[in-house]
Amino acid sequence: AARAATRAYADWLLAFWGGAAVEGATADGRLLLAEPLSARELTVLELLLTGASNQDIARRLVITTGTVKRHVHSIYGKLNAHNRVEVVARARELRLLSN
Numbered sequence: 001a002a003r004a005a006t007r008a009y010a011d012w013l014l015a016f017w018g019g020a021a022v023e024g025a026t027a028d029g030r031l032l033l034a035e036p037l038s039a040r041e042l043t044v045l046e047l048l049l050t051g052a053s054n055q056d057i058a059r060r061l062v063i064t065t066g067t068v069k070r071h072v073h074s075i076y077g078k079l080n081a082h083n084r085v086e087v088v089a090r091a092r093e094l095r096l097l098s099n
Helices: 002-016 040-048 054-061 067-081 084-093
Strands: 022-025 032-033
Touching: 002 067, 040 054, 040 067, 040 084, 067 084
Parallel strands: none
Antiparallel strands: 022 032
16 A cells, blocks of 8 residues: 555656656767666666666676565666666656767
């Protein structure tokens, strides 16, 4: 119930602010998120962009798959995405990574 309420509130905030998840842009034109990704989330995002599975990411970063899942869930929330395809599209749209 709390998770549904949190999601409903997040949806309301996005609707209220016009769905904008960005606050500005960097000098090189990359957009800034209202809540930026951590360094570890950016590393996980880079691996997601390669098509790596949670297990692949866990092995590569020497962390548990549970930790990977938490990072992926956080990335979904910060990018307002519901799956990996949306994450990739949103990351490219926001030019979060150099590639």
